[in-house]
Amino acid sequence: MSIVLPGEQVPAQHVNLKLGPGLQQIQTRNDGTSRSAQLIVATRAGSLNHSANGSKWWIESNSRRYVPAAQEPVIGVIAQKQGEGFRVDIGSAHSANLDGLAFEGASKRNKPNLKIGSLVYARVSLAHKDMEPELECFDAQTRKAEGFGELKGGFLVRCSLRMCRQLLDPNHFLLPLLGARFPLEVAVGLNGRVWINSKEAKHIIAITRAIEAADPDGDSLDASGVSTLLNDLDGKMSL
Amino acid sequence: MRPPSPSIPEKEFLFTALKQSLRLDGRQALEIRPIELNFGPELGWVECALGKTRVLAHVDAKMVKPPPERPFEGTISIHSEISPMASSEYEVGRPSEEEVTITRMLDKVIRRSDTVDKESLCILAGQRVWHLRLTIHCLADSGNLLDCACLAGLVALKHFRRPDVEVIGEEVTVHPPTSRAPIPLSLHHTPYCFTFAFFPDTSIPPVLDPNYLEQRLNGGLISIALNAQRELCVVQKSGGVPLVPEDVLKIVDVAVGKAKELDAFVESRLKEDWEGRKVEVR
Numbered sequence: 001m002s003i004v005l006p007g008e009q010v011p012a013q014h015v016n017l018k019l020g021p022g023l024q025q026i027q028t029r030n031d032g033t034s035r036s037a038q039l040i041v042a043t044r045a046g047s048l049n050h051s052a053n054g055s056k057w058w059i060e061s062n063s064r065r066y067v068p069a070a071q072e073p074v075i076g077v078i079a080q081k082q083g084e085g086f087r088v089d090i091g092s093a094h095s096a097n098l099d100g101l102a103f104e105g106a107s108k109r110n111k112p113n114l115k116i117g118s119l120v121y122a123r124v125s126l127a128h129k130d131m132e133p134e135l136e137c138f139d140a141q142t143r144k145a146e147g148f149g150e151l152k153g154g155f156l157v158r159c160s161l162r163m164c165r166q167l168l169d170p171n172h173f174l175l176p177l178l179g180a181r182f183p184l185e186v187a188v189g190l191n192g193r194v195w196i197n198s199k200e201a202k203h204i205i206a207i208t209r210a211i212e213a214a215d216p217d218g219d220s221l222d223a224s225g226v227s228t229l230l231n232d233l234d235g236k237m238s239l
Numbered sequence: 240m241r242p243p244s245p246s247i248p249e250k251e252f253l254f255t256a257l258k259q260s261l262r263l264d265g266r267q268a269l270e271i272r273p274i275e276l277n278f279g280p281e282l283g284w285v286e287c288a289l290g291k292t293r294v295l296a297h298v299d300a301k302m303v304k305p306p307p308e309r310p311f312e313g314t315i316s317i318h319s320e321i322s323p324m325a326s327s328e329y330e331v332g333r334p335s336e337e338e339v340t341i342t343r344m345l346d347k348v349i350r351r352s353d354t355v356d357k358e359s360l361c362i363l364a365g366q367r368v369w370h371l372r373l374t375i376h377c378l379a380d381s382g383n384l385l386d387c388a389c390l391a392g393l394v395a396l397k398h399f400r401r402p403d404v405e406v407i408g409e410e411v412t413v414h415p416p417t418s419r420a421p422i423p424l425s426l427h428h429t430p431y432c433f434t435f436a437f438f439p440d441t442s443i444p445p446v447l448d449p450n451y452l453e454q455r456l457n458g459g460l461i462s463i464a465l466n467a468q469r470e471l472c473v474v475q476k477s478g479g480v481p482l483v484p485e486d487v488l489k490i491v492d493v494a495v496g497k498a499k500e501l502d503a504f505v506e507s508r509l510k511e512d513w514e515g516r517k518v519e520v521r
Contacts, residue, residue: 077246117247155252195248201256205263233265 001049004042004059012040012050012057020058021069022046062162062216066091066191068124068133073148075156075189076135078118086114088122091191094132098122102136104145112137112150119151119195121187151187154197155204160217161192167211173223174214178207181230182239202237206230245455253452257443264290264450269493271433271448274504276394278512282421283399287391290450291381296373296391298399302362302411303370313360313368315350317342319375319388326380341385344475345375348389348432348464352472355396356425362404367411369401371424382450385462389432394505396424398512430472431501432464433494437480445490447497461487463494467502 004010010023019025022044042048046061066074068090076088076096085099098120100111114120126134137148166172167188178184184207185197196207213221213229221229233239245253253263260268272290279286283298305312321329321338329338348354360369373395375388400421405412436449439458446453449460459478465471471491476482 115247117244117250119246119248151248153251154248156246156249201252201259201261204252205256205261205265208263209265236265237261 004048008042010040014055018056022059068127070127072190074191075193096133096135098135104138151195157194159215163215269447276508285395289387292387293378294387294391295376296395298395300369300401305368310365312357315371317373321377325377347473359425382454386432428466430464430466431498434462
């Protein structure tokens with residue numbers, strides 16, 4: 001693992017190369033030889049990672065501003081109703097479009113009724129650099145919700161982008177640790193927003209504070225640190 | 240484009256939690272977030288943090304000719320800059336209502352409450368006076384920017400020391416800090432600002448030092464500026480929630496206690512910093 005800066009060349013070589021976030025291939029015409037050379041260049045600062053066989057390469061870094069990428073799950077706030085669909089704030093530079101028909105079981109007659117300010121869990125279906133991002137709340141192949149849709153109740157936690165990527169990692173300590181203490185529901189968006197729900201308000205507050213404490217952008221506590229925090233909260237609020 | 244107001248679940252949860260007298264950051268209703276004061280290498284350079292809200296205040300002084308109507312008084316100007324750096328809600332060149340409130344409140348608390356003895360800033364009557372320029376940069380807004388900015392501005396004034404000047408006849412000599420110890424400003428008193436948030440649901444008690452969500456979702460704010468000697472300087476109420484006079488008096492009582500605590504804290508931090516500074520006088 002090494003640290004790269006934007007513009008730096010990356011020694012990624014594989015017959016079936018797949019580039020992840022932060023890497024870009026540029027074609028440079030080389031006049032000396034007949035074939036054009038292919039350069040892999042970093043577009044972001046961070047640590048360079050690759051899979052065991054070297055076929056997948058990506059850059060890991062932390063940031064707060066979300067840049068939409070296709071197929072990523074995000075949590076958005078309905079900002080405006082617009083004709084057939086909705087304008088959704090997903091924390092990126094531009095607000096995203098969500099079609100009213102992009103829900104499970106939606107038809108021309110039966111459209112979801114989302115109020116302004118509702119939360120939706122959606123997937124980015126289109127993220128082109130020259131266009132506004134588009135969202136959908138179902139799997140386009142099966143037309144099933146697959147967990148996407150409106151999020152009712154609960155609370156929204158804002159965290160850094162690395163924190164929410166870590167929460168999606170099944171080996172990460174935080175969610176199992178919290179789940180062992182009380183039942184909870186969670187939806188992780190990759191745009192730095194995590195929706196949580198639990199029966200009692202104090203549990204939701206405890207989860208919020210645990211996520212903020214474990215955030216690498218905040219206190220970046222480890223498993224034992226979060227446990228102490230939870231024990232401390234337990235003493236104060238009797239969870 | 241301004242970001243939309245907090246979502247419905249956030250709003251509902253905040254109100255249910257407050258009804259059970261639970262705050263999102265685990266504070267009591269009348270508890271201030273931990274305050275951090277950091278002093279820069281220069282005198283009059285202070286970074287104040289109230290939880291995640293951070294403000295940088297900086298004082299500098301220069302000599303100017305006083306206006307003819309007030310030949311014996313120095314002048315103070317406050318420049319508060321709320322840039323999009325603090326939060327994406329703020330835009331350059333189009334101040335929001337909140338920004339206007341903060342700027343005017345700073346003016347009331349620091350300038351119009353007569354904190355600085357302006358006559359002590361006079362060097363040569365009608366010819367030369369000190370002009371103090373207080374610059375306030377809001378670095379991060381996580382609610383209650385006003386209290387943080389007021390505190391930072393005041394501590395900066397308390398921390399600042401102007402160079403010593405000597406007047407012989409019409410001749411003015413400025414002694415650099417290396418030859419003569421610089422002189423602290425003479426301050427009449429130090430008002431501290433405390434903001435309380437009220438909510439549309441009157442069963443929720445008022446909260447002190449609102450955080451980001453509480454600030455965005457409140458039904459009314461009351462800002463009280465007072466000093467540790469129980470002298471009220473400014474009371475400002477915004478928002479539509481009506482208040483009973485007893486409630487206001489109760490809040491003032493709370494603020495008096497907090498002002499005393501805060502004053503002791505600020506004094507101890509200033510003393511600590513001053514002792515850490517090696518000032519050489521030759």
